Structures are given as structure tokens and as C-alpha cells.
Amino acid sequence: MASSPSPRRAVIIGGNRLPFARANGAYVGASNQDMLTAALDGLVARFGLQGERLGAVAAGAVLKHSRDFNLSRESVLGTALDPSTPAYDVQMACATGLEAIGSLADKIKLGQIESGIGGGVDTISDAPIALSDGARAGMLALGRARSLKDRMAAVASLRPRDLAPSAPGTNEPRTGLSMGEHQALTTQRWGITREAQDELAAASHRNLAAAYDRGFFDDLLTPYRGLSKDNNLRADSTVDKLAKLKPAFGKHLGDEASMTAGNSTPLTDGASAVLLGSEAFAAEHSLPVLADFVDYELGAVDFVSGEEGLLMAPAYAVPRLLARNGLSLQDFDFYEIHEAFAGTVLSTLKAWEDPEFCSERLGLDAPLGSIDRSKLNVAGSSLAAGHPFAATGGRIVATLAKLLHEKGSGRGLISVCAAGGQGVVAILEAR
Amino acid sequence: MADQYLNFATSGFGKTLTKQLGLPAPVTLRRYREGAALVPGAILVVGTSALAAEVGELLLAWGQEVRTHDAGNATLGAIVAVLDEVRAPGDLSAPALTMAPALRKLAPGGRVVTISRPASDDDAPALAAARQGVTGLLRSLAHELRGGATGNGIELADGIGLDAPSAQGALRFLLSGRSAYVDGQFIRVDGAGGALPADADRPLAGKVAVVTGAARGIGAAITRVLHRDGATVVAVDVPAAGDALAKVANEVGGTALQLDVTARDAGTKIIEHATGRHGALDIVIHNAGITRDKLLVNMDAAKWDSVMAVNLESQLRMNEAFLAAGLPGLRLVSLASTSGIAGNRGQTNYGASKAGVIGMVGASARAFGALGGGINAVAPGFIETEMTAKIPFGTRAAGRLILPSLQQGGLPLDVAEAISFLASDAAGGINGRTLRVCGQSLIGA
Numbered sequence: 001m002a003s004s005p006s007p008r009r010a011v012i013i014g015g016n017r018l019p020f021a022r023a024n025g026a027y028v029g030a031s032n033q034d035m036l037t038a039a040l041d042g043l044v045a046r047f048g049l050q051g052e053r054l055g056a057v058a059a060g061a062v063l064k065h066s067r068d069f070n071l072s073r074e075s076v077l078g079t080a081l082d083p084s085t086p087a088y089d090v091q092m093a094c095a096t097g098l099e100a101i102g103s104l105a106d107k108i109k110l111g112q113i114e115s116g117i118g119g120g121v122d123t124i125s126d127a128p129i130a131l132s133d134g135a136r137a138g139m140l141a142l143g144r145a146r147s148l149k150d151r152m153a154a155v156a157s158l159r160p161r162d163l164a165p166s167a168p169g170t171n172e173p174r175t176g177l178s179m180g181e182h183q184a185l186t187t188q189r190w191g192i193t194r195e196a197q198d199e200l201a202a203a204s205h206r207n208l209a210a211a212y213d214r215g216f217f218d219d220l221l222t223p224y225r226g227l228s229k230d231n232n233l234r235a236d237s238t239v240d241k242l243a244k245l246k247p248a249f250g251k252h253l254g255d256e257a258s259m260t261a262g263n264s265t266p267l268t269d270g271a272s273a274v275l276l277g278s279e280a281f282a283a284e285h286s287l288p289v290l291a292d293f294v295d296y297e298l299g300a301v302d303f304v305s306g307e308e309g310l311l312m313a314p315a316y317a318v319p320r321l322l323a324r325n326g327l328s329l330q331d332f333d334f335y336e337i338h339e340a341f342a343g344t345v346l347s348t349l350k351a352w353e354d355p356e357f358c359s360e361r362l363g364l365d366a367p368l369g370s371i372d373r374s375k376l377n378v379a380g381s382s383l384a385a386g387h388p389f390a391a392t393g394g395r396i397v398a399t400l401a402k403l404l405h406e407k408g409s410g411r412g413l414i415s416v417c418a419a420g421g422q423g424v425v426a427i428l429e430a431r
Numbered sequence: 432m433a434d435q436y437l438n439f440a441t442s443g444f445g446k447t448l449t450k451q452l453g454l455p456a457p458v459t460l461r462r463y464r465e466g467a468a469l470v471p472g473a474i475l476v477v478g479t480s481a482l483a484a485e486v487g488e489l490l491l492a493w494g495q496e497v498r499t500h501d502a503g504n505a506t507l508g509a510i511v512a513v514l515d516e517v518r519a520p521g522d523l524s525a526p527a528l529t530m531a532p533a534l535r536k537l538a539p540g541g542r543v544v545t546i547s548r549p550a551s552d553d554d555a556p557a558l559a560a561a562r563q564g565v566t567g568l569l570r571s572l573a574h575e576l577r578g579g580a581t582g583n584g585i586e587l588a589d590g591i592g593l594d595a596p597s598a599q600g601a602l603r604f605l606l607s608g609r610s611a612y613v614d615g616q617f618i619r620v621d622g623a624g625g626a627l628p629a630d631a632d633r634p635l636a637g638k639v640a641v642v643t644g645a646a647r648g649i650g651a652a653i654t655r656v657l658h659r660d661g662a663t664v665v666a667v668d669v670p671a672a673g674d675a676l677a678k679v680a681n682e683v684g685g686t687a688l689q690l691d692v693t694a695r696d697a698g699t700k701i702i703e704h705a706t707g708r709h710g711a712l713d714i715v716i717h718n719a720g721i722t723r724d725k726l727l728v729n730m731d732a733a734k735w736d737s738v739m740a741v742n743l744e745s746q747l748r749m750n751e752a753f754l755a756a757g758l759p760g761l762r763l764v765s766l767a768s769t770s771g772i773a774g775n776r777g778q779t780n781y782g783a784s785k786a787g788v789i790g791m792v793g794a795s796a797r798a799f800g801a802l803g804g805g806i807n808a809v810a811p812g813f814i815e816t817e818m819t820a821k822i823p824f825g826t827r828a829a830g831r832l833i834l835p836s837l838q839q840g841g842l843p844l845d846v847a848e849a850i851s852f853l854a855s856d857a858a859g860g861i862n863g864r865t866l867r868v869c870g871q872s873l874i875g876a
Contacts, residue, residue: 038674041677041678041681042673042674042677042687044677045666045676045677045678045680045681045685045686045687046677046686046687046688048680048684048685048686048708050681079681080681215670215691217670218670218689218690219688219689221670221673222673222674222677222689223670223671223672223673223674224674228670228671286709286710287708288707
């Protein structure tokens with residue numbers, strides 16, 4: 001059914017993730033490597049992959065210690081997988097997980113590998129704290145010094161202020177604005193109301209809670225450190241409760257400030273992993289096939305000049321992906337649009353409905369149009385589950401693959417925005 | 432979890448002191464190790480029947496050193512008393528008194544095994560008296576044995592000979608270290624079905640087994656033993672125990688299935704997973720269980736109902752699904768408990784559920800037997816687990832030392848060994864029965 005000219009199919013066999021935990025809570029003391037290893041081992045146990053040599057494991061983290069330069073490989077060595085399974089790190093901000101999975105799907109389609117695990121991990125609770133640039137410069141100079149005089153000079157160059165550690169920031173390096181402040185601009189530009197954002201957030205909690213209640217996550221999740229559910233989930237969340245929260249971003253907008261801690265994702269710790277393979281691999285190992293990974297597309301926008309919003313890249317990538325696959329925006333049974341902020345989802349949807357945007361920015365004859373909102377994030381998304389940056393792609397792919405398999409037919413569209421004005425979008429098809 | 436008294440009493444000083452004070456003197460039990468001798472010495476076969484001669488020949492074929500009538504100077508690893516032809520109470524005298532002097536030569540970890548016919552209401556009174564008498568002889572003798580030696584019996588139904596795979600399978604199980612904590616018990620062989628394994632160290636080779644409650648304790652031990660014995664294991668536990676479950680599954684190269692056994696479709700999901708992933712479902716171990724102890728006077732509906740739902744009703748429902756699927760040759764083993772036989776203060780709900788398991792197993796035997804399989808139960812006594820580690824010290828010490836003949840609690844491994852035997856083809860002629868693994872605890876029958 002897929003019209004992309006792929007030589008063979010890459011299929012999604014299943015997934016596993018840890019429950020996502022609000023930062024500085026349940027997972028304090030767990031490193032990225034600990035969590036990725038646990039997510040991989042849970043997947044290995046679910047599918048009986050002990051001692052199996054997979055084609056590749058691709059994963060990454062956004063907030064990463066320099067010692068974790070080989071995070072995925074080191075994690076694989078700690079699992080029950082065959083240690084001769086190669087692994088590589090991917091880093092593309094919040095799109096890390098989806099890019100890792102997409103790159104593996106490509107390798108499978110090309111016949112380079114038969115199987116792979118893609119995913120990601122992030123922890124705010126164990127974020128790297130670095131030396132200041134001044135301290136680093138001084139210490140590196142000390143290392144290079146050959147004479148006593150040089151050494152003295154290097155030490156003397158250190159200033160007390162250099163001793164203050166440098167915590168990792170998530171502000172955009174080129175604008176100095178946080179992601180929330182960037183989104184606040186976009187949210188305002190598209191005239192997204194506070195009520196609409198709160199309604200989307202409440203739906204996310206409602207849908208995630210319902211999915212847990214019906215056992216949807218029983219084979220998508222492995223408990224970790226005493227947690228067996230995402231602890232950001234508020235099953236009793238309502239629009240009324242969310243309406244009481246004070247704005248957290250865009251405060252300079254005064255009364256028009258609409259983005260709160262309730263309709264923005266919290267900082268979260270967690271890890272996810274998705275098993276992909278060729279059809280032959282799945283058949284030989286008697287493994288289920290949930291969905292085809294049909295195609296994926298990267299996007300980026302010029303947000304530095306203010307030309308476009310930081311998180312709007314998927315709005316551009318989706319029409320290209322649709323065109324390549326001969327599909328319209330309405331040809332999907334499920335839409336998984338990552339809820340970085342409720343405003344991101346709503347701005348993107350509004351842009352696709354807007355004739356001017358679609359004509360001038362996307363170069364389309366007609367708008368992409370509206371989607372059936374009852375098909376959006378039906379098992380919850382990041383506002384409820386949380387968003388451990390690199391782990392979100394794996395959460396979404398496994399969730400959507402299972403939704404499609406349960407339905408038994410149809411397609412799903414994934415859209416994930418990322419820092420640096422980037423984004424990755426993908427199409428899955430039911431099996 | 433460690434039994435510190437056992438460690439103390441088996442140390443040099445502790446051994447002397449416990450002996451002088453007349454305290455219980457538990458020893459480390461002889462447990463199965465691959466490649467180890469079947470028994471720690473020669474085997475004395477007592478009895479004059481044709482079956483006794485066959486037993487001697489079988490043991491010789493197993494490579495054992497066999498004596499008849501008189502042990503001579505040999506250290507005995509086991510005494511096998513073949514009593515199938517007792518006709519009247521007086522017939523017990525000769526074999527009992529033949530065994531008597533040989534008991535002094537029984538090595539630590541030795542075995543006494545009787546082979547007899549079960550008494551029935553259809554028997555002549557004197558015949559039934561003699562046959563039933565064997566059980567009292569054996570059980571009392573088991574209490575007298577020391578040094579980790581055990582006494583157990585095999586009851587061969589009329590018409591069942593030593594050529595029945597389960598007669599041989601039960602004999603090998605009871606002689607071996609696999610039955611270390613089985614003491615004072617009888618295994619009834621009713622059928623000639625089943626098969627002996629090609630490799631006695633891999634009796635479950637090629638089998639696909641499902642173990643519920645596999646994440647920890649006895650369930651994890653069962654999973655490991657079934658894997659050791661050659662089975663591919665599907666480890667099942669509730670989603671909330673998934674992290675421990677994944678570790679167990681990865682350790683044994685099996686698959687983890689996060690599933691609440693009380694779910695309506697649990698049986699179907701188990702069948703789908705086992706057959707879909709592993710091509711078959713040969714063995715199911717109903718191990719998942721919970722305790723919610725309260726005196727009945729303080730009991731509430733939640734505590735009562737949850738125990739019944741997990742320990743008993745889930746098994747009934749899953750068994751219906753297994754029967755409906757008509758899985759050929761499916762063998763099941765359910766976890767009962769000595770609390771379901773003797774009762775236990777504070778465990779009316781648990782005791783009801785575990786006695787219920789014993790009833791269920793008996794009443795399900797015909798249906799599973801018709802498919803070429805069977806269903807049995809194992810009733811553990813005091814087992815050293817995380818759960819029993821929480822029992823107050825005095826009660827725990829009594830459970831370990833004073834009540835069982837073996838003067839110690841059993842290990843999860845001991846329960847798992849009995850389950851693996853009952854799950855194997857060699858137990859094909861054993862159906863609808865409950866085997867206690869209790870070190871001959873005084874509680875219960």
C-alpha cells in the first residue's frame with residue numbers, strides 16, 4: 001500500500017519503555033546508561049532476544065555526560081543481548097528517538113541489517129554539570145604547559161568566578177530564549193487560546209489514564225525503581241483545574257499569556273526502546289508485527305531570524321512526506337503530534353488549516369486542512385506522560401504501532417518538534 | 432532469609448553444642464546436582480516379590496550398586512522396600528525387620544522408598560489393613576531418620592507394574608537429590624502413560640512451559656529449574672512486577688509476559704504467547720498467589736475475595752481456556768499449600784483457596800487426562816522466602832525446627848524440583864494428586 005519506493009519493508013515488532021518520572025523524583029540516582037540498559041533489557045525479555053546479535057542499536061540522550069560518548073554501546077554491553085551487537089549514538093534534540101528509529105528502518109529497508117532497536121533516554125535528575133569555560137581554558141593550558149613558568153601562568157589565569165559550575169541549559173544558544181518563550185511567541189501568533197490549550201492538556205491526561213486502565217501499556221512498559229506508571233499523569237485533571245494555573249511562559253504578554261505548567265511538558269526522566277526488523281527476521285523469530293515503518297522526513301526552519309517559530313519544522317516536513325507518499329492529511333486513522341506544549345500542537349494544526357500559510361510558506365495550492373481531533377493522541381501524549389527528551393520518539397512509535405495493530409488497518413502520522421528549529425515526522429501503517 | 436540456626440548447627444562448635452544440649456540437629460540436605468550420583472551409596476532392595484527382583488534389575492541398569500536381603504559392609508545410599516505382595520498385616524513384619532539393621536548403614540542424605548499397592552474399600556479387610564499399614568510404617572520411619580535422610584513411598588495402582596514410566600520416574604525422583612525436602616509422602620501412580628526422558632538431566636528438553644508469579648520467590652525458582660531441566664520458559668507476572676520479571680526471563684533465556692492472571696482473557700493470552708512465540712504450550716505452572724492474612728473475626732471482603740480470585744478462581748478460568756483449546760498432552764501443576772491441608776491460624780481465606788486447589792486438581796484430572804496430559808498440585812510447607820522471612824522469629828523457628836522431621840525450612844528450589852518432576856512426561860501416570868514438599872511437617876496429614 002505504501003507508495004514509497006522501498007525495496008522491502010521495515011516492521012515494528014514492539015516496544016518497551018520505563019514509566020516516565022518527573023525530574024528529581026523517583027529516578028534520582030539513575031544515570032542515562034542505567035535507564036537505557038533497563039529499557040533495553042525489558043525489551044529483550046519481552047521478545048526473548050537474550051544472546052541475539054542484532055543489526056544495530058541506535059539511541060541517544062539530549063542531556064549527556066561527556067563520558068557517555070558511547071552511551072548506546074555501553075548500555076548494550078550491560079544487557080542480555082549478544083555483546084557483538086553494534087550500537088551508535090544519535091543526537092537530534094527531542095527528535096533523537098524518532099531519528100534513531102527512522103535510521104534503523106532505512107537500514108532494514110536497504111537490506112543492510114535485519115533487526116535493530118531504536119530509542120533514547122534522558123534524565124534531568126542526573127544532568128551533567130560542567131566546568132566553566134574559564135576553568136576549562138585554564139586547566140587545558142596547564143596540561144599543555146611545559147615549563148614551570150607556563151604552569152604558573154596557567155594557574156594564575158584561573159579566577160574565582162571560573163570555579164562556578166556550568167549547568168546545562170535548554171535555552172536556544174542563538175536566541176537566548178527558552179523553548180517555552182519561543183513557543184509563547186508562536187502561540188500568540190496563531191491566536192491559540194488558553195482554553196484550547198487547557199482542553200488539549202486535559203484530554204492528554206484523560207486519554208493516558210484510560211489507556212492505562214484498559215491495560216494498553218501492559219506490554220509496552222516495564223516498571224522501574226518502584227514506578228509502574230508515569231507519575232506526571234493526573235487522571236483527575238480537568239479544564240477547570242488547569243484554568244487556575246498561572247502563566248509560566250510569555251509573561252511579557254500580560255493578559256494574553258496563556259502557557260502554564262499544566263499545558264507545557266514538565267521536565268522528566270525516562271527511557272524507551274523499539275524493536276524493528278525485516279519481515280523475515282520477525283517470521284524467523286516468531287515475533288509479532290504491529291506496523292510498517294513506512295517513511296520519515298526531517299525538517300528545519302529559520303527561527304533565528306524570527307521568520308518562523310522554533311517548533312514549527314514539522315508543519316513543513318509533513319506536506320513533503322505526504323506528497324512523497326501520495327497521501328493527504330486526512331488519510332490517517334491516528335495522529336501522534338508530540339505535545340511539547342499544547343500550543344505547539346494547536347499552532348501546527350492551525351497552520352495546516354491556514355490558506356495563507358499553506359500557500360506562502362508551504363507552496364501548496366490548497367491548505368492541508370483539518371484533522372479529525374478524535375484521532376489525535378488517543379492514548380495520551382507528552383503533556384500527561386512527560387517528555388524525557390530523547391525517549392519521546394520511542395514512546396510514540398511503540399504506542400502508535402500498537403494502536404494500529406489493535407485496529408487492524410489504517411495509517412498513523414507522527415510529528416515531533418525539536419530544539420534548533422528542527423523536527424522529524426513519520427508514517428506508520430497497520431499490520 | 433538464611434536459616435542462621437542451620438548455619439550454626441552445621442558448624443564445628445555449633446554441632447557439638449547442639450548435640451550436647453539435645454537441640455534439633457538439622458543438616459544441609461542432599462540436593463540435586465547435575466552429574467552427581469543418584470544416591471550416596473549402595474541400594475538395598477528389601478522384598479521377595481517378582482516386582483522386587485525387577486526393581487533390583489532396574490537399579491542395576493541405572494548403574495547402581497544393588498544389595499538384596501543384607502547390606503553387608505556397604506554404606507547404603509538407599510533402602511527400597513518392595514511391599515506389593517503383602518496380603519495380611521503379618522506380612523509387614525519380615526520386611527520391616529529386614530530394614531531395621533540396615534538403617535544404621537544409611538548414609539546422610541540417604542533414602543528409604545517403599546513400593547506398595549494402595550488400599551481400597553474394594554479390598555478384603557485384611558488386605559486393605561496390610562496395604563494401609565505400609566503408610567504408617569513408612570511415615571513413622573521417616574520421622575526416625577536423621578542426617579537429612581528421607582522416607583517416601585510409591586503406590587502403584589493394581590495392574591501398574593514397574594514398566595510404567597511413572598513408576599520408574601517416581602522412583603528416580605525420590606532417590607535423587609531432587610526430592611530433598613519431600614519426606615513422609617506417597618506418590619500414587621494410577622496410569623501407565625507418560626514417557627521416560629532420553630536424558631535424565633534434561634527431562635523437559637523441547638518443552639514450552641508457562642510459570643505464573645515468576646518474578647520472585649518460589650516462582651523464580653520454578654522458572655530456573657524448568658529452564659535447567661531443558662524447557663523454554665514463559666515467565667508471567669503482574670505488570671507491576673515487570674522489572675523483576677524481566678531479570679528472571681533474561682536469566683533463563685525465556686520471554687516475559689506481563690499479565691494479571693485474574694484478567695478474563697489471561698488463559699487466551701498465555702496460549703497465544705506460548706504458541707505464537709514458541710510454537711507450543713506443553714506445561715503450565717499455576718504458581719501466582721497472594722496472602723492477605725487476618726483472623727476470620729477481622730476479615731473483610733477485599734481480603735477474602737482477592738485471595739480467592741488470584742489463588743483459585745484465576746486457575747479455574749485459565750484451565751477452562753486450556754481445555755477449550757484442546758492442547759494435546761498439556762501438563763499442569765498448581766501450587767497448593769499445607770495451609771490448605773492442615774489449616775493455619777489467620778489464613779481462612781488462604782486455606783480455603785489452597786484446599787480449593789487440591790479439590791480442583793482432583794476434579795480436573797479426567798479432562799486433562801483425556802487430552803493426554805494431566806494436572807497435579809504441590810503443597811509446600813515452611814519454605815524460606817521473602818514472605819516467610821517476615822514471620823515473627825518464634826513462629827519461624829518453630830516452623831523450621833520443631834515441626835518438620837528434617838528440622839529446617841525448605842528452599843524455593845525444593846518446591847521447584849517437585850514441580851519439575853510432576854510437569855515432566857515421566858509423571859504421565861500421576862494425575863489429580865497433591866504432593867507435599869514440607870520436610871514431613873507435623874501439621875496436616
